[in-house]
Amino acid sequence: MTAEAMVKSPFEESATDGDRPLRIALLTYKGNPFCGGQGVYVRHLSRELVRLGHSVEVIGAQPYPVLDTGATLTELPSLDLYRSPDPFRTPKRDEYRDWIDAVEVATMWTGGFPEPLTFSLRARRHLAARAGDFDVIHDNQTLGYGLLGQLGAPLVSTIHHPITVDRQLDLDAAKDFKKRLSVRRWYGFTRMQERVARRLPSVLTVSGTSKQEIVQHLGVREERIHVVHIGADTDLWSPDPSVAEVPGRIVTTSSADVPLKGLVHLVEALAKLRTERPDAHLVVVGKRAERGPVARAIETYGLQDAVRFVKGITDAELVDLVRSAQVSCVPSLYEGFSLPAAEAMATGTPLVATTGGAIPEVAGPDGETCLAVPPGDPGALAAALGRVLGDPELRARLGAAGRERVLDRFTWARAAEGTAAHYRAAIERAARARSDR
Structure with missing residues:
Protein backbone atom coordinates (compact mmCIF):
# COMPACT_ATOMS: atom_id res chain seq x y z
CA MET A 1 0.00 0.00 0.00
CA GLY A 231 0.13 23.29 1.48
CA ALA A 232 0.92 26.44 -0.40
CA ASP A 233 -0.50 29.93 -0.16
CA THR A 234 -2.07 29.66 -3.61
CA ASP A 235 -2.96 33.36 -3.74
CA LEU A 236 0.70 34.33 -3.34
CA TRP A 237 2.17 31.34 -5.16
CA SER A 238 0.38 31.67 -8.48
CA PRO A 239 1.25 31.96 -12.18
CA ASP A 240 2.01 35.39 -13.62
CA PRO A 241 2.66 35.50 -17.39
CA SER A 242 4.10 39.00 -17.07
CA VAL A 243 7.20 37.60 -15.33
CA ALA A 244 9.74 36.79 -18.02
CA GLU A 245 11.16 33.26 -18.14
CA VAL A 246 14.96 33.20 -17.94
CA PRO A 247 16.46 30.61 -20.33
CA GLY A 248 18.35 27.87 -18.53
CA ARG A 249 17.34 28.99 -15.03
CA ILE A 250 16.94 26.28 -12.37
CA VAL A 251 15.79 27.30 -8.89
CA THR A 252 15.96 25.38 -5.63
CA THR A 253 15.51 26.05 -1.91
CA SER A 254 18.20 24.50 0.24
CA SER A 255 20.42 24.73 3.27
CA ALA A 256 23.80 24.44 1.62
CA ASP A 257 25.54 21.80 3.73
CA VAL A 258 22.63 19.87 5.23
CA PRO A 259 23.10 16.41 3.65
CA LEU A 260 19.36 15.74 3.75
CA LYS A 261 18.74 18.55 1.22
CA GLY A 262 20.91 16.97 -1.50
CA LEU A 263 22.27 20.25 -2.85
CA VAL A 264 25.69 18.79 -3.59
CA HIS A 265 24.05 16.28 -5.96
CA LEU A 266 22.26 19.10 -7.77
CA VAL A 267 25.54 20.98 -8.19
CA GLU A 268 27.12 17.83 -9.67
CA ALA A 269 24.08 17.46 -11.96
CA LEU A 270 24.50 21.06 -13.13
CA ALA A 271 28.12 20.37 -14.07
CA LYS A 272 26.99 17.44 -16.24
CA LEU A 273 24.12 19.43 -17.73
CA ARG A 274 26.27 22.38 -18.76
CA THR A 275 28.35 20.19 -21.08
CA GLU A 276 25.25 20.14 -23.31
CA ARG A 277 23.45 23.30 -22.21
CA PRO A 278 25.98 26.04 -21.37
CA ASP A 279 23.16 28.44 -20.45
CA ALA A 280 22.00 26.23 -17.58
CA HIS A 281 22.48 27.93 -14.22
CA LEU A 282 21.26 27.49 -10.67
CA VAL A 283 19.74 29.96 -8.21
CA VAL A 284 19.71 28.64 -4.62
CA VAL A 285 17.35 30.22 -2.11
CA GLY A 286 19.47 29.88 1.01
CA LYS A 287 22.75 30.85 2.59
CA ARG A 288 26.02 30.18 0.76
CA ALA A 289 28.41 28.00 2.74
CA GLU A 290 32.00 29.18 2.34
CA ARG A 291 33.33 25.71 3.15
CA GLY A 292 32.04 22.17 2.97
CA PRO A 293 30.89 19.72 0.25
CA VAL A 294 28.79 22.19 -1.74
CA ALA A 295 31.49 24.87 -1.81
CA ARG A 296 34.09 22.27 -2.83
CA ALA A 297 31.85 20.95 -5.63
CA ILE A 298 31.25 24.45 -7.00
CA GLU A 299 35.00 25.09 -7.07
CA THR A 300 35.90 21.65 -8.44
CA TYR A 301 33.52 21.98 -11.40
CA GLY A 302 34.24 25.66 -12.02
CA LEU A 303 30.65 26.71 -11.39
CA GLN A 304 31.32 29.95 -9.51
CA ASP A 305 29.51 31.95 -12.21
CA ALA A 306 26.74 29.38 -12.68
CA VAL A 307 25.51 29.05 -9.10
CA ARG A 308 24.04 32.02 -7.24
CA PHE A 309 22.73 32.10 -3.67
CA VAL A 310 20.01 34.53 -2.59
CA LYS A 311 18.89 35.22 0.96
CA GLY A 312 16.74 37.76 2.74
CA ILE A 313 14.43 38.54 -0.17
CA THR A 314 10.74 39.37 0.27
CA ASP A 315 7.93 36.90 -0.34
CA ALA A 316 7.01 38.70 -3.56
CA GLU A 317 10.62 38.61 -4.80
CA LEU A 318 10.85 34.90 -3.97
CA VAL A 319 7.68 34.09 -5.89
CA ASP A 320 8.87 36.07 -8.92
CA LEU A 321 12.21 34.26 -8.77
CA VAL A 322 10.45 30.88 -8.96
CA ARG A 323 8.17 32.15 -11.74
CA SER A 324 11.23 33.25 -13.73
CA ALA A 325 12.78 29.76 -13.67
CA GLN A 326 12.28 27.28 -16.46
CA VAL A 327 12.38 24.48 -13.90
CA SER A 328 12.25 24.13 -10.12
CA CYS A 329 14.17 21.33 -8.46
CA VAL A 330 13.86 19.50 -5.13
CA PRO A 331 17.02 17.33 -4.87
CA SER A 332 16.47 16.21 -1.26
CA LEU A 333 17.41 12.77 -0.01
CA TYR A 334 14.38 12.91 2.29
CA GLU A 335 11.49 15.26 3.05
CA GLY A 336 8.59 14.85 5.44
CA PHE A 337 6.43 16.90 3.05
CA SER A 338 8.32 19.47 0.89
CA LEU A 339 6.75 22.90 0.91
CA PRO A 340 9.15 24.13 -1.82
CA ALA A 341 7.70 21.49 -4.16
CA ALA A 342 4.11 22.53 -3.46
CA GLU A 343 4.92 26.24 -3.74
CA ALA A 344 6.78 25.88 -7.04
CA MET A 345 3.97 23.76 -8.47
CA ALA A 346 1.44 26.40 -7.38
CA THR A 347 3.20 28.99 -9.58
CA GLY A 348 2.92 26.71 -12.60
CA THR A 349 6.70 26.23 -12.73
CA PRO A 350 7.55 22.66 -13.84
CA LEU A 351 9.16 20.49 -11.17
CA VAL A 352 11.98 17.95 -11.14
CA ALA A 353 12.11 16.19 -7.78
CA THR A 354 13.56 13.11 -6.17
CA THR A 355 11.50 10.31 -4.70
CA GLY A 356 12.98 10.87 -1.21
CA GLY A 357 10.53 10.48 1.66
CA ALA A 358 7.14 12.10 1.11
CA ILE A 359 8.11 14.08 -2.00
CA PRO A 360 6.14 11.79 -4.38
CA GLU A 361 3.08 12.24 -2.17
CA VAL A 362 3.30 15.97 -2.87
CA ALA A 363 4.75 16.09 -6.38
CA GLY A 364 2.56 13.37 -7.86
CA PRO A 365 3.16 10.82 -10.62
CA ASP A 366 6.32 10.92 -12.74
CA GLY A 367 5.58 12.35 -16.17
CA GLU A 368 2.21 13.77 -15.16
CA THR A 369 2.80 16.51 -12.58
CA CYS A 370 6.60 16.34 -12.32
CA LEU A 371 9.65 14.42 -13.45
CA ALA A 372 10.82 12.11 -10.64
CA VAL A 373 14.34 10.77 -10.13
CA PRO A 374 16.01 8.61 -7.45
CA PRO A 375 17.58 10.55 -4.55
CA GLY A 376 21.36 10.99 -4.62
CA ASP A 377 21.68 10.39 -8.40
CA PRO A 378 23.30 13.40 -10.17
CA GLY A 379 23.13 11.69 -13.57
CA ALA A 380 19.38 11.16 -13.34
CA LEU A 381 18.91 14.73 -12.12
CA ALA A 382 20.93 16.11 -15.05
CA ALA A 383 18.93 14.07 -17.56
CA ALA A 384 15.57 15.15 -16.15
CA LEU A 385 16.56 18.82 -15.93
CA GLY A 386 17.88 18.75 -19.49
CA ARG A 387 14.67 17.17 -20.73
CA VAL A 388 12.51 19.90 -19.15
CA LEU A 389 14.77 22.75 -20.25
CA GLY A 390 14.72 21.49 -23.83
CA ASP A 391 10.97 20.91 -24.22
CA PRO A 392 8.60 23.93 -23.98
CA GLU A 393 5.50 21.75 -24.40
CA LEU A 394 6.59 19.48 -21.52
CA ARG A 395 7.21 22.53 -19.33
CA ALA A 396 3.73 23.88 -20.03
CA ARG A 397 2.04 20.51 -19.41
CA LEU A 398 3.86 19.75 -16.16
CA GLY A 399 3.36 23.30 -14.89
CA ALA A 400 -0.39 23.33 -15.47
CA ALA A 401 -0.90 19.86 -14.01
CA GLY A 402 1.24 20.69 -10.99
CA ARG A 403 -0.79 23.78 -10.08
CA GLU A 404 -4.03 21.85 -10.46
CA ARG A 405 -2.74 19.18 -8.07
CA VAL A 406 -1.87 21.77 -5.42
CA LEU A 407 -5.24 23.53 -5.72
CA ASP A 408 -7.01 20.21 -5.33
CA ARG A 409 -5.00 18.79 -2.41
CA PHE A 410 -2.56 21.14 -0.71
CA THR A 411 -3.93 24.47 0.55
Whole structure:
Protein backbone atom coordinates (compact mmCIF):
# COMPACT_ATOMS: atom_id res chain seq x y z
CA MET A 1 0.00 0.00 0.00
CA THR A 2 1.36 3.45 -0.93
CA ALA A 3 1.85 6.20 1.62
CA GLU A 4 -0.79 8.28 -0.15
CA ALA A 5 -3.32 5.46 -0.01
CA MET A 6 -2.81 5.21 3.76
CA VAL A 7 -4.01 8.78 4.27
CA LYS A 8 -7.64 9.05 5.28
CA SER A 9 -9.66 12.04 4.10
CA PRO A 10 -9.01 14.92 6.52
CA PHE A 11 -11.74 16.00 8.90
CA GLU A 12 -13.27 19.22 7.69
CA GLU A 13 -14.84 21.80 9.97
CA SER A 14 -18.18 23.14 8.82
CA ALA A 15 -18.63 26.88 8.92
CA THR A 16 -22.25 26.30 10.05
CA ASP A 17 -21.74 23.62 12.70
CA GLY A 18 -22.52 26.03 15.54
CA ASP A 19 -19.40 25.18 17.55
CA ARG A 20 -17.94 28.06 19.47
CA PRO A 21 -14.59 29.50 18.36
CA LEU A 22 -11.56 27.94 20.05
CA ARG A 23 -8.84 29.66 22.07
CA ILE A 24 -5.63 28.14 20.72
CA ALA A 25 -2.08 28.33 22.07
CA LEU A 26 0.36 27.47 19.27
CA LEU A 27 3.87 26.72 20.59
CA THR A 28 6.96 26.99 18.41
CA TYR A 29 10.54 27.01 19.67
CA LYS A 30 11.89 28.20 16.29
CA GLY A 31 9.24 30.03 14.34
CA ASN A 32 10.75 32.39 11.78
CA PRO A 33 9.52 31.35 8.29
CA PHE A 34 12.91 32.24 6.80
CA CYS A 35 14.59 29.61 9.01
CA GLY A 36 12.69 26.62 7.69
CA GLY A 37 9.40 24.83 7.18
CA GLN A 38 8.31 24.96 10.84
CA GLY A 39 8.07 28.75 10.67
CA VAL A 40 6.12 28.60 7.42
CA TYR A 41 3.73 26.15 9.07
CA VAL A 42 3.10 28.44 12.05
CA ARG A 43 2.58 31.54 9.94
CA HIS A 44 0.09 30.10 7.48
CA LEU A 45 -1.76 27.74 9.80
CA SER A 46 -2.33 30.49 12.38
CA ARG A 47 -3.66 32.85 9.70
CA GLU A 48 -6.12 30.29 8.34
CA LEU A 49 -7.30 29.27 11.83
CA VAL A 50 -8.08 32.94 12.50
CA ARG A 51 -10.02 33.08 9.24
CA LEU A 52 -12.13 30.19 10.54
CA GLY A 53 -13.04 32.36 13.51
CA HIS A 54 -10.67 30.99 16.16
CA SER A 55 -8.41 32.95 18.49
CA VAL A 56 -4.73 32.01 18.00
CA GLU A 57 -1.90 33.05 20.30
CA VAL A 58 1.50 31.96 19.05
CA ILE A 59 4.00 31.48 21.88
CA GLY A 60 7.51 31.35 20.48
CA ALA A 61 11.22 31.89 20.99
CA GLN A 62 13.93 33.41 18.80
CA PRO A 63 14.01 33.68 15.89
CA TYR A 64 10.48 34.92 16.52
CA PRO A 65 7.65 33.97 14.18
CA VAL A 66 6.45 36.31 11.45
CA LEU A 67 2.66 36.34 11.66
CA ASP A 68 -0.09 37.69 9.47
CA THR A 69 -2.94 39.88 10.71
CA GLY A 70 -5.14 38.21 13.29
CA ALA A 71 -2.85 35.92 15.27
CA THR A 72 -1.02 37.38 18.26
CA LEU A 73 2.55 36.69 19.34
CA THR A 74 3.74 36.13 22.89
CA GLU A 75 7.53 36.16 23.12
CA LEU A 76 9.08 33.51 25.34
CA PRO A 77 12.75 34.43 24.95
CA SER A 78 15.64 32.03 25.10
CA LEU A 79 19.25 33.18 25.40
CA ASP A 80 19.38 33.10 21.57
CA LEU A 81 22.74 31.34 21.56
CA TYR A 82 22.81 30.73 17.79
CA ARG A 83 21.92 34.21 16.58
CA SER A 84 23.77 35.88 13.75
CA PRO A 85 26.46 37.18 13.62
CA ASP A 86 27.73 35.50 16.81
CA PRO A 87 26.46 31.92 16.91
CA PHE A 88 27.55 29.71 19.85
CA ARG A 89 28.09 32.86 21.88
CA THR A 90 28.74 32.97 25.63
CA PRO A 91 26.11 35.11 27.39
CA LYS A 92 27.12 37.89 29.75
CA ARG A 93 26.54 37.32 33.45
CA ASP A 94 23.58 39.72 33.64
CA GLU A 95 21.74 37.79 30.90
CA TYR A 96 21.15 34.77 33.14
CA ARG A 97 17.65 34.76 34.65
CA ASP A 98 17.18 31.30 36.15
CA TRP A 99 18.27 27.65 36.15
CA ILE A 100 16.76 27.01 32.70
CA ASP A 101 19.22 29.52 31.23
CA ALA A 102 22.06 27.64 32.93
CA VAL A 103 20.86 24.37 31.38
CA GLU A 104 20.70 26.03 27.96
CA VAL A 105 24.27 27.31 28.12
CA ALA A 106 25.71 24.12 29.61
CA THR A 107 24.12 22.00 26.87
CA MET A 108 25.49 24.30 24.16
CA TRP A 109 28.98 24.32 25.74
CA THR A 110 29.03 20.51 25.69
CA GLY A 111 28.08 20.28 22.02
CA GLY A 112 24.34 19.64 22.37
CA PHE A 113 21.27 21.48 21.06
CA PRO A 114 19.25 22.70 24.05
CA GLU A 115 16.31 24.60 22.56
CA PRO A 116 13.59 21.88 22.43
CA LEU A 117 14.13 21.08 26.11
CA THR A 118 14.57 24.59 27.45
CA PHE A 119 11.67 26.03 25.41
CA SER A 120 9.38 23.27 26.69
CA LEU A 121 10.33 24.09 30.30
CA ARG A 122 9.68 27.79 29.81
CA ALA A 123 6.41 27.03 28.00
CA ARG A 124 5.23 24.81 30.87
CA ARG A 125 5.89 27.56 33.39
CA HIS A 126 4.14 30.13 31.20
CA LEU A 127 1.08 27.94 30.64
CA ALA A 128 0.82 27.08 34.35
CA ALA A 129 0.48 30.78 35.11
CA ARG A 130 -2.34 31.07 32.56
CA ALA A 131 -4.49 28.06 33.40
CA GLY A 132 -7.93 28.43 31.81
CA ASP A 133 -6.83 30.84 29.06
CA PHE A 134 -6.85 28.22 26.29
CA ASP A 135 -9.12 25.46 25.02
CA VAL A 136 -6.29 23.58 23.35
CA ILE A 137 -2.49 23.72 23.21
CA HIS A 138 -0.77 22.87 19.92
CA ASP A 139 2.95 22.07 20.03
CA ASN A 140 4.89 22.48 16.79
CA GLN A 141 7.52 19.69 17.15
CA THR A 142 9.14 20.83 20.39
CA LEU A 143 8.53 17.41 21.98
CA GLY A 144 10.24 18.47 25.20
CA TYR A 145 9.85 17.03 28.69
CA GLY A 146 8.13 20.21 29.87
CA LEU A 147 5.07 19.36 27.77
CA LEU A 148 4.31 16.11 29.59
CA GLY A 149 1.62 16.03 32.26
CA GLN A 150 -1.14 18.56 32.89
CA LEU A 151 -0.79 21.85 31.00
CA GLY A 152 -4.21 23.34 31.67
CA ALA A 153 -5.70 22.29 28.32
CA PRO A 154 -5.56 19.26 25.98
CA LEU A 155 -2.33 18.92 23.99
CA VAL A 156 -2.10 18.27 20.24
CA SER A 157 1.41 17.89 18.78
CA THR A 158 2.65 18.22 15.21
CA ILE A 159 5.62 16.10 14.14
CA HIS A 160 6.63 17.10 10.63
CA HIS A 161 9.01 14.16 10.45
CA PRO A 162 11.27 12.44 12.98
CA ILE A 163 14.54 14.35 13.42
CA THR A 164 16.17 10.92 13.82
CA VAL A 165 16.07 10.78 10.00
CA ASP A 166 18.20 13.94 9.80
CA ARG A 167 20.54 12.50 12.43
CA GLN A 168 21.13 9.31 10.44
CA LEU A 169 21.78 11.20 7.20
CA ASP A 170 24.29 13.45 8.99
CA LEU A 171 25.99 10.41 10.52
CA ASP A 172 26.20 8.76 7.09
CA ALA A 173 27.86 11.92 5.72
CA ALA A 174 30.37 12.22 8.60
CA LYS A 175 33.93 11.58 7.44
CA ASP A 176 35.57 10.41 10.64
CA PHE A 177 34.97 9.26 14.21
CA LYS A 178 35.35 12.76 15.67
CA LYS A 179 32.68 14.16 13.35
CA ARG A 180 30.31 11.26 14.08
CA LEU A 181 30.77 11.83 17.82
CA SER A 182 29.94 15.51 17.34
CA VAL A 183 26.82 14.67 15.32
CA ARG A 184 25.60 12.23 17.97
CA ARG A 185 26.05 14.82 20.71
CA TRP A 186 24.30 17.58 18.74
CA TYR A 187 21.30 15.32 18.14
CA GLY A 188 21.18 14.18 21.76
CA PHE A 189 17.78 15.89 22.12
CA THR A 190 16.22 13.28 19.81
CA ARG A 191 16.29 10.74 22.66
CA MET A 192 14.04 13.09 24.63
CA GLN A 193 11.77 13.57 21.63
CA GLU A 194 11.40 9.81 21.19
CA ARG A 195 10.36 9.38 24.85
CA VAL A 196 7.95 12.32 24.75
CA ALA A 197 6.38 11.33 21.42
CA ARG A 198 5.43 7.88 22.73
CA ARG A 199 3.43 9.50 25.54
CA LEU A 200 1.50 12.00 23.43
CA PRO A 201 -2.26 11.47 23.20
CA SER A 202 -2.67 13.01 19.73
CA VAL A 203 -0.08 13.54 16.99
CA LEU A 204 -0.63 15.37 13.72
CA THR A 205 1.72 14.89 10.80
CA VAL A 206 1.89 16.19 7.26
CA SER A 207 2.10 13.07 5.08
CA GLY A 208 1.55 9.34 5.02
CA THR A 209 5.29 8.83 4.69
CA SER A 210 5.93 10.85 7.85
CA LYS A 211 3.29 8.78 9.64
CA GLN A 212 5.17 5.58 8.75
CA GLU A 213 8.46 7.13 9.91
CA ILE A 214 6.98 8.28 13.22
CA VAL A 215 5.73 4.77 13.93
CA GLN A 216 9.05 3.21 12.91
CA HIS A 217 11.52 5.69 14.42
CA LEU A 218 9.67 7.07 17.44
CA GLY A 219 7.51 4.11 18.42
CA VAL A 220 4.25 6.10 18.47
CA ARG A 221 1.16 3.93 18.17
CA GLU A 222 -0.35 4.25 14.70
CA GLU A 223 -3.87 4.97 15.90
CA ARG A 224 -2.64 8.10 17.69
CA ILE A 225 -1.24 9.66 14.49
CA HIS A 226 -3.43 11.65 12.11
CA VAL A 227 -2.39 13.01 8.70
CA VAL A 228 -3.38 16.57 7.81
CA HIS A 229 -1.65 17.73 4.64
CA ILE A 230 -0.21 21.22 4.61
CA GLY A 231 0.13 23.29 1.48
CA ALA A 232 0.92 26.44 -0.40
CA ASP A 233 -0.50 29.93 -0.16
CA THR A 234 -2.07 29.66 -3.61
CA ASP A 235 -2.96 33.36 -3.74
CA LEU A 236 0.70 34.33 -3.34
CA TRP A 237 2.17 31.34 -5.16
CA SER A 238 0.38 31.67 -8.48
CA PRO A 239 1.25 31.96 -12.18
CA ASP A 240 2.01 35.39 -13.62
CA PRO A 241 2.66 35.50 -17.39
CA SER A 242 4.10 39.00 -17.07
CA VAL A 243 7.20 37.60 -15.33
CA ALA A 244 9.74 36.79 -18.02
CA GLU A 245 11.16 33.26 -18.14
CA VAL A 246 14.96 33.20 -17.94
CA PRO A 247 16.46 30.61 -20.33
CA GLY A 248 18.35 27.87 -18.53
CA ARG A 249 17.34 28.99 -15.03
CA ILE A 250 16.94 26.28 -12.37
CA VAL A 251 15.79 27.30 -8.89
CA THR A 252 15.96 25.38 -5.63
CA THR A 253 15.51 26.05 -1.91
CA SER A 254 18.20 24.50 0.24
CA SER A 255 20.42 24.73 3.27
CA ALA A 256 23.80 24.44 1.62
CA ASP A 257 25.54 21.80 3.73
CA VAL A 258 22.63 19.87 5.23
CA PRO A 259 23.10 16.41 3.65
CA LEU A 260 19.36 15.74 3.75
CA LYS A 261 18.74 18.55 1.22
CA GLY A 262 20.91 16.97 -1.50
CA LEU A 263 22.27 20.25 -2.85
CA VAL A 264 25.69 18.79 -3.59
CA HIS A 265 24.05 16.28 -5.96
CA LEU A 266 22.26 19.10 -7.77
CA VAL A 267 25.54 20.98 -8.19
CA GLU A 268 27.12 17.83 -9.67
CA ALA A 269 24.08 17.46 -11.96
CA LEU A 270 24.50 21.06 -13.13
CA ALA A 271 28.12 20.37 -14.07
CA LYS A 272 26.99 17.44 -16.24
CA LEU A 273 24.12 19.43 -17.73
CA ARG A 274 26.27 22.38 -18.76
CA THR A 275 28.35 20.19 -21.08
CA GLU A 276 25.25 20.14 -23.31
CA ARG A 277 23.45 23.30 -22.21
CA PRO A 278 25.98 26.04 -21.37
CA ASP A 279 23.16 28.44 -20.45
CA ALA A 280 22.00 26.23 -17.58
CA HIS A 281 22.48 27.93 -14.22
CA LEU A 282 21.26 27.49 -10.67
CA VAL A 283 19.74 29.96 -8.21
CA VAL A 284 19.71 28.64 -4.62
CA VAL A 285 17.35 30.22 -2.11
CA GLY A 286 19.47 29.88 1.01
CA LYS A 287 22.75 30.85 2.59
CA ARG A 288 26.02 30.18 0.76
CA ALA A 289 28.41 28.00 2.74
CA GLU A 290 32.00 29.18 2.34
CA ARG A 291 33.33 25.71 3.15
CA GLY A 292 32.04 22.17 2.97
CA PRO A 293 30.89 19.72 0.25
CA VAL A 294 28.79 22.19 -1.74
CA ALA A 295 31.49 24.87 -1.81
CA ARG A 296 34.09 22.27 -2.83
CA ALA A 297 31.85 20.95 -5.63
CA ILE A 298 31.25 24.45 -7.00
CA GLU A 299 35.00 25.09 -7.07
CA THR A 300 35.90 21.65 -8.44
CA TYR A 301 33.52 21.98 -11.40
CA GLY A 302 34.24 25.66 -12.02
CA LEU A 303 30.65 26.71 -11.39
CA GLN A 304 31.32 29.95 -9.51
CA ASP A 305 29.51 31.95 -12.21
CA ALA A 306 26.74 29.38 -12.68
CA VAL A 307 25.51 29.05 -9.10
CA ARG A 308 24.04 32.02 -7.24
CA PHE A 309 22.73 32.10 -3.67
CA VAL A 310 20.01 34.53 -2.59
CA LYS A 311 18.89 35.22 0.96
CA GLY A 312 16.74 37.76 2.74
CA ILE A 313 14.43 38.54 -0.17
CA THR A 314 10.74 39.37 0.27
CA ASP A 315 7.93 36.90 -0.34
CA ALA A 316 7.01 38.70 -3.56
CA GLU A 317 10.62 38.61 -4.80
CA LEU A 318 10.85 34.90 -3.97
CA VAL A 319 7.68 34.09 -5.89
CA ASP A 320 8.87 36.07 -8.92
CA LEU A 321 12.21 34.26 -8.77
CA VAL A 322 10.45 30.88 -8.96
CA ARG A 323 8.17 32.15 -11.74
CA SER A 324 11.23 33.25 -13.73
CA ALA A 325 12.78 29.76 -13.67
CA GLN A 326 12.28 27.28 -16.46
CA VAL A 327 12.38 24.48 -13.90
CA SER A 328 12.25 24.13 -10.12
CA CYS A 329 14.17 21.33 -8.46
CA VAL A 330 13.86 19.50 -5.13
CA PRO A 331 17.02 17.33 -4.87
CA SER A 332 16.47 16.21 -1.26
CA LEU A 333 17.41 12.77 -0.01
CA TYR A 334 14.38 12.91 2.29
CA GLU A 335 11.49 15.26 3.05
CA GLY A 336 8.59 14.85 5.44
CA PHE A 337 6.43 16.90 3.05
CA SER A 338 8.32 19.47 0.89
CA LEU A 339 6.75 22.90 0.91
CA PRO A 340 9.15 24.13 -1.82
CA ALA A 341 7.70 21.49 -4.16
CA ALA A 342 4.11 22.53 -3.46
CA GLU A 343 4.92 26.24 -3.74
CA ALA A 344 6.78 25.88 -7.04
CA MET A 345 3.97 23.76 -8.47
CA ALA A 346 1.44 26.40 -7.38
CA THR A 347 3.20 28.99 -9.58
CA GLY A 348 2.92 26.71 -12.60
CA THR A 349 6.70 26.23 -12.73
CA PRO A 350 7.55 22.66 -13.84
CA LEU A 351 9.16 20.49 -11.17
CA VAL A 352 11.98 17.95 -11.14
CA ALA A 353 12.11 16.19 -7.78
CA THR A 354 13.56 13.11 -6.17
CA THR A 355 11.50 10.31 -4.70
CA GLY A 356 12.98 10.87 -1.21
CA GLY A 357 10.53 10.48 1.66
CA ALA A 358 7.14 12.10 1.11
CA ILE A 359 8.11 14.08 -2.00
CA PRO A 360 6.14 11.79 -4.38
CA GLU A 361 3.08 12.24 -2.17
CA VAL A 362 3.30 15.97 -2.87
CA ALA A 363 4.75 16.09 -6.38
CA GLY A 364 2.56 13.37 -7.86
CA PRO A 365 3.16 10.82 -10.62
CA ASP A 366 6.32 10.92 -12.74
CA GLY A 367 5.58 12.35 -16.17
CA GLU A 368 2.21 13.77 -15.16
CA THR A 369 2.80 16.51 -12.58
CA CYS A 370 6.60 16.34 -12.32
CA LEU A 371 9.65 14.42 -13.45
CA ALA A 372 10.82 12.11 -10.64
CA VAL A 373 14.34 10.77 -10.13
CA PRO A 374 16.01 8.61 -7.45
CA PRO A 375 17.58 10.55 -4.55
CA GLY A 376 21.36 10.99 -4.62
CA ASP A 377 21.68 10.39 -8.40
CA PRO A 378 23.30 13.40 -10.17
CA GLY A 379 23.13 11.69 -13.57
CA ALA A 380 19.38 11.16 -13.34
CA LEU A 381 18.91 14.73 -12.12
CA ALA A 382 20.93 16.11 -15.05
CA ALA A 383 18.93 14.07 -17.56
CA ALA A 384 15.57 15.15 -16.15
CA LEU A 385 16.56 18.82 -15.93
CA GLY A 386 17.88 18.75 -19.49
CA ARG A 387 14.67 17.17 -20.73
CA VAL A 388 12.51 19.90 -19.15
CA LEU A 389 14.77 22.75 -20.25
CA GLY A 390 14.72 21.49 -23.83
CA ASP A 391 10.97 20.91 -24.22
CA PRO A 392 8.60 23.93 -23.98
CA GLU A 393 5.50 21.75 -24.40
CA LEU A 394 6.59 19.48 -21.52
CA ARG A 395 7.21 22.53 -19.33
CA ALA A 396 3.73 23.88 -20.03
CA ARG A 397 2.04 20.51 -19.41
CA LEU A 398 3.86 19.75 -16.16
CA GLY A 399 3.36 23.30 -14.89
CA ALA A 400 -0.39 23.33 -15.47
CA ALA A 401 -0.90 19.86 -14.01
CA GLY A 402 1.24 20.69 -10.99
CA ARG A 403 -0.79 23.78 -10.08
CA GLU A 404 -4.03 21.85 -10.46
CA ARG A 405 -2.74 19.18 -8.07
CA VAL A 406 -1.87 21.77 -5.42
CA LEU A 407 -5.24 23.53 -5.72
CA ASP A 408 -7.01 20.21 -5.33
CA ARG A 409 -5.00 18.79 -2.41
CA PHE A 410 -2.56 21.14 -0.71
CA THR A 411 -3.93 24.47 0.55
CA TRP A 412 -3.61 26.09 3.96
CA ALA A 413 -7.38 26.53 4.21
CA ARG A 414 -7.85 22.75 4.04
CA ALA A 415 -5.00 22.26 6.52
CA ALA A 416 -6.66 24.61 9.03
CA GLU A 417 -10.03 22.86 8.69
CA GLY A 418 -8.47 19.47 9.33
CA THR A 419 -6.37 20.73 12.23
CA ALA A 420 -9.33 22.43 13.93
CA ALA A 421 -11.35 19.21 13.69
CA HIS A 422 -8.56 17.38 15.54
CA TYR A 423 -8.50 20.10 18.19
CA ARG A 424 -12.19 19.46 18.86
CA ALA A 425 -11.60 15.72 18.99
CA ALA A 426 -8.82 16.24 21.56
CA ILE A 427 -11.09 18.48 23.66
CA GLU A 428 -13.86 15.87 23.56
CA ARG A 429 -11.46 13.09 24.62
CA ALA A 430 -10.25 15.18 27.54
CA ALA A 431 -13.85 15.89 28.60
CA ARG A 432 -14.74 12.17 28.47
CA ALA A 433 -11.65 11.32 30.52
CA ARG A 434 -12.67 13.82 33.20
CA SER A 435 -16.21 12.46 33.34
CA ASP A 436 -14.92 8.86 33.72
CA ARG A 437 -12.90 9.70 36.84
